[in-house]
Amino acid sequence: MSSSRLSFTKFSNKAAFFCAVSFMVFIPSSTALMNIFIFLTLVFTLLAGNLKSSIQLVLQNPVSRAALILFAFLSLSISWSIVDQIDEALGVLKKYNELWYLALMLPLFNSDIRRQIGINAYLISMAIVLIGVYLVFFEIILPIQYTIKGHEQHFTVNGGFASHVITNILMAFAMYISAHKSILSKSFWKILYIVFFGFSFYYVLFISQGTSGQVLALALLLLLIFQYTGSRAALFIPILFFTIIIIALSSESNSIRFAIDKIQVRYHHLVSTDTAGNNTRPRIYIHALKLIPNNPIIGSGVGSYETNFMTNEPEFYKVTTTAKRNPHNEFLMITVQTGILGLLLLIFMMYKQASSANKIEDREYKYIAQGLVVLIIIGCMGNSMILDSREGHFWAFFSALLFSKLEEK
Numbered sequence: 001m002s003s004s005r006l007s008f009t010k011f012s013n014k015a016a017f018f019c020a021v022s023f024m025v026f027i028p029s030s031t032a033l034m035n036i037f038i039f040l041t042l043v044f045t046l047l048a049g050n051l052k053s054s055i056q057l058v059l060q061n062p063v064s065r066a067a068l069i070l071f072a073f074l075s076l077s078i079s080w081s082i083v084d085q086i087d088e089a090l091g092v093l094k095k096y097n098e099l100w101y102l103a104l105m106l107p108l109f110n111s112d113i114r115r116q117i118g119i120n121a122y123l124i125s126m127a128i129v130l131i132g133v134y135l136v137f138f139e140i141i142l143p144i145q146y147t148i149k150g151h152e153q154h155f156t157v158n159g160g161f162a163s164h165v166i167t168n169i170l171m172a173f174a175m176y177i178s179a180h181k182s183i184l185s186k187s188f189w190k191i192l193y194i195v196f197f198g199f200s201f202y203y204v205l206f207i208s209q210g211t212s213g214q215v216l217a218l219a220l221l222l223l224l225i226f227q228y229t230g231s232r233a234a235l236f237i238p239i240l241f242f243t244i245i246i247i248a249l250s251s252e253s254n255s256i257r258f259a260i261d262k263i264q265v266r267y268h269h270l271v272s273t274d275t276a277g278n279n280t281r282p283r284i285y286i287h288a289l290k291l292i293p294n295n296p297i298i299g300s301g302v303g304s305y306e307t308n309f310m311t312n313e314p315e316f317y318k319v320t321t322t323a324k325r326n327p328h329n330e331f332l333m334i335t336v337q338t339g340i341l342g343l344l345l346l347i348f349m350m351y352k353q354a355s356s357a358n359k360i361e362d363r364e365y366k367y368i369a370q371g372l373v374v375l376i377i378i379g380c381m382g383n384s385m386i387l388d389s390r391e392g393h394f395w396a397f398f399s400a401l402l403f404s405k406l407e408e409k
Contacts, residue, residue, distance in 0.1 A: 012048035016041050017108045021118055024397045025125045027390050028170050029161040034393060042104060054107040063356050063403040064103040066349040071099035073345055074302045077338050081301025082308065092303035092337075098392035105400035115365070118401045119177060123196065126174040129160040129167065130199055137207060158209050166390045168204055168213025169379065173394075175200035176220040176371050183228065184364055206247060206254045212382050214255065219378050220371050227367050281328060281382065287316045288327035291336045299339035308336060326387065330380035333387055350377055353399065360405050369402040 023037035045054070058064045074096050081089045109115050135141045136157045144155035158164040178200060181193035204210075204217045221240060225233045248256040291308050294300065300308045306325045310317045317324060327333055335343040350373065357369035376395055379385040386392045 009048050009050070012044045013050075013108075016044035016048060017114060019044060020105045020108050020397070020400075021121050023393070024118065025121055027394050027397070028125055028129050028167060031389060034390070038101060038104075038393070041108075045104060045108075057107050058103040061106060061403060061406060062352045063349075063399060063406075064106050066345075066352040067099040067102045067399070070342070070345045070349050071096060073338060073342060074099075077299065077301045077342070078303075079301075080298060082304045082311075083301065084307070088307075089301060089303035092305075092387075095387050095389065095392070096302075098386055098396040101393065101396040102399045105397060106404050109401045109404040112362075115401050115405070118397070119368075122398075123174055123177060123181075126171060126200070127196060130171070130174075130196070130203060133157050133160055133203060133207070134199065157207060162390060164208055164210040165212055165383065166210075166388075168208040168210025169216060169375075169383075169391060170213075170394060171200055171208070172204050172213045172217040172220060173371065173375055173398075175204055175217060176224065177368055179221075179224055180364055180367055202247075205244060206251070206256060209255050212379065215382070216375055216378055219374055223371055223374050224367075227370070283316075284320065284323040284327050285329060285332060287313050287320075288323075288329065288332040288336060292332075292339075295339055297339045298341055299335065299337045302337050305333060305336050326384050328383055330384045330386055333384050353403070356403055356406055360402070362405060365402055365405050368398075369405075372398050372402060 019037045019040040023034055023041060026033040026037065058068070074093055078086065078089045078093065083089050109118060132144075132155060136143055136155070143157070146153050146155075153161070155161055158167075160167040175197060178193045178197040182190060182197050185193055201217075204213050208214075222233075222237065225236050225240065229236055244256065248254055287309075291300075291305075291312055294308065294312055305327070309324065322328075327336070331343060331346065334346045338345075353369070353376070354373045357366060357373055360366040360369055372395070376385055379391070383391065385395060
């Protein structure tokens, strides 16, 4: 290889890595820039060459291999999809691009330096959001309104640049990473990690109204306690919950109380016959489950959820406004589209992530990878975490970063 070609290859590889990190940085704030940088990541990866070795690495990695198998099955299901137009099926399949984005980015995180850059860049991007929401929360600045391509955008306490659901899920994982950094770091940065953990902990549980993020934060904090204390966790878990209860009771208005009220309202809707309950998760899940027996083995094909829903549950389809295209549960979404086989492939992918996380020797990466597995499993019970754009992109980025560590064994 000539020196000029070698220099171009090195430049393209570095550019691809830079674009992958930039892609992640904009996940909390800009869908447009997020999509631009993942496209540029693909472009520079192709320009860098070495595709044969990259493909070999991806296919040898159990996590990326399982993700590609699931994406291949989703792609194959176009052939039996019940949608009238193939564009509908392709439009939904495109939302599962995260499954191969994982494979695209995995070879780029080929050193601890690159992995740490990726993690720290994520923490910095979430710190910017955190500073902004606290400035608004303490009324130092007003909620920000701005316009992009004619669309009015808002920066608020509850959701930052995005919705409260997305922002609180991302912040919960940032809180979890900073907790590990606070414990394991031995440098000056330890202080900053502790400060970040404290502010993100309070924001996720007591300011943001993103219930999914609150549930995930509690699950990740429980996991963290088990990771460092083992059987002694039984002593520390009551302290955690006692602290949360005391903080919640100290204020008449906070997100914990809001979440409790929301659970009570949803329970009322579930046991009553009022029409307001048609947009709550329990009723949506019940009606989504009714769709599965129609095509139990291979489903009704990718992109078919709305058509299936409209055909087989027409009365509920007419009255619901939040679940026509998405049951807000990845397990149900996959099963309706690709049947029991698709569900098994999804579970297999999660199993491969869980088993691979335990094989990572570095303590920090191992613990964070275990947290990612907990996040995706629990998150998929209340949201379509892989189908949804920002959550899916976030999962793909960290799956590539963390499980690339397997290649060093």
